[in-house]
Amino acid sequence: MRDGFAIAIMAAGKGTRLKSKRPKVLHEIGGKALLLHVIAAAKTVVPASEILCIVGHEAERVKAAVAATGVQFVLQAEQRGTGHAIQMVKAWFAETGVAVPENLLVLSGDVPLIRPETIDAICDVHLREGAAMTILTAVPPNPTGYGRVIRVSETGPEVTAIVEQKSLTADQMGAQEINSGIYCFRTAALFGKLDSLSTNNAHGEFYLTDVAAMLVADGERVVAVKAESVDEVLGANTIAEMMHLDQAMRMETAKKLMAMGVTIFRPDTCVIDAGVTVGADTVIEPYVQLLGETRIGVECRVRSYAVVQNSTLGDGVLVRNGCVLDGAEVSDGAVLGPYAHLRPESRIGEGAHVGNFVETKKMTLGKGSKANHLNYLGDAVIGAGVNIGAGAITCNYDGVNKHLTTIGDGVFVGSDSTLVAPVTLGDGAYVAAGSCVTHDVPAGALALGRSRQVNKDGWAARKKAAQEAAKKGC
Known part of the structure; x- marks a missing residue:
């Protein structure tokens, strides 16, 4: 000074x-x-x-x-x-x-x-x-x-x-x-x-x-x-001149990051805000946007078309193609995407996986837990070692208020399950695929919340015969 x-x-x-x-x-x-x-x-x-x-x-x-x-x-x-x-x-x-x-x-x-x-x-x-x-x-x-x-x-x-x-x-x-x-x-x-x-x-x-x-x-x-x-x-009197300055600043930011050991493929295609920090040996692929006050650790990889805004990534994080992060916290070794959407207050634990077309909001996913396919996880606290099956969602909104879903450690949630909050799943519980869970599930219990399957032998043949008869009568 x-x-x-x-x-x-x-x-x-x-x-x-x-x-x-x-x-x-x-x-x-x-x-x-x-x-x-x-x-x-x-x-x-x-x-x-x-x-x-x-x-x-x-x-x-x-x-x-x-x-x-x-x-x-x-x-x-x-x-x-x-x-x-x-x-x-x-x-x-x-x-x-x-x-x-x-x-x-x-x-x-x-x-x-x-x-x-x-x-x-x-x-x-x-x-x-x-x-x-x-x-x-x-x-x-x-x-x-x-x-x-x-x-x-x-x-x-x-x-x-x-x-x-x-x-x-x-x-x-x-x-x-x-x-x-x-x-x-x-x-x-x-x-x-x-x-x-x-x-x-x-x-x-x-x-x-x-x-x-x-x-x-x-x-x-x-x-x-x-x-x-x-x-x-240089100042800017037109939008075109403004964009010239923007490009110059972003390129200067990219050069500073590369000087500190960050690999940026095609920096001319990336949008990197001046407030972004990235650790050494991290790789940024083409067409990535790093926005706001984003912090990225060492030895991460951010693949093409990802958008990371005001988020913190630990060390060794993999962000696959097309992910969108806004106000998220991602711990070391986590794997995201492709096409995952982490909304504000999403906290992803060490080594956790958030996969294809998974949306999270105001939730915590514990260490080593996985939600790999087609999930919505909002207003939830999910423990360590949990598996969230494909299509399983938390129903957090009753039309007026948001409610919390709590999932303990080691829980297995079967595919296409619906967890209607407020609800708690105890440690080690299982939820059968296709279940609609509206009550708490004790630790170690299996929750079945679906209609019983009924098989009707010969039904298909009778159906086809009726259809053929209807056609002949026309």
Whole structure:
């Protein structure tokens, strides 16, 4: 953490070109809102109490979305430009009585790929150069449309001005270095210029970029530092640009996982959120989605077309093709699928099997237990070493309330059985195939809850004869 620094994050804009009702900074890439990515990077540099999030459009909605981060909020009720946003920050310090920091970093809430290392580099250069303003820059393949940073020399850090594309002179047209909109200021120098900003421009707004020329005119040092990657300073004004950032973030996440010993076949086909962690020697096959805060242990295998969201997998877990997990906990050595559906609060024990077309919800499956075919197991506690036959289900809902099914250790539930909750099956009990169980079954007992079979000899021949007679009579 750095002393003497605070961070202001621009998050007041609407994002008109997105054609969306959602505030721009709440659009998601890598499974999280743009603004949450920026806040996470900022919190590696200063504590949350030193981060000021400037909100405006849909302010309450934005505040609610990031309130848990602990940041402070500054209201920019009218969006009159970046300079106006920092004027609101200056006013916030005056109104709250909070001590003004020596240095103020300004980040953009819609630039989510900014790395903590880059923020640290800005701070280091700013202090080393004794600068009043430090500008983060980049050199994209095509700088058209961006404001250019004009340096005193090609090798030195000092900057003379930030010039918008349409204002470039003939001598400046070759400049490739762009302004990222991310800055570090000596706060006193910045605040001293805010009242001098003008709206005498095409958009009638206060531009923070104008401060650079003002500081240079006063003999202050304005310097620049280049980002290592162009992607980390890119914003998004359209959904297409948003998806470019999303792809870049997901690919970066995949690269980090592979660097830690995870095998990802065809990472370009996988959707892996930034909050996902995976252990070494785990294999992720093509077309897998790992979402939210999913945690996967070592030596697992997740086969193609599986979707794992906000779930925890232990070590050595096999997730076969087409499984869907949401809010599940899976212990070491368990085997899932193919096409199993584990809904929230499903807890699968060590070495347990949840097989083809099995749906679970709010249940526990004990160590070594198996439900391999065509089951629904909801609101159930199932012990160790249990076998759930094909087609067996728990009936947990009476139309008003959900009820619990409790199955002890070593129970055998025959195929196509119906367990009507609330009901308890004691340890070692057996349920005959096709039974409808509505009462508790004692330990070691056999439950038979089905109609007695009756065989009628010669019935088929009599039936066919009657059918033939009916045809002849027509």
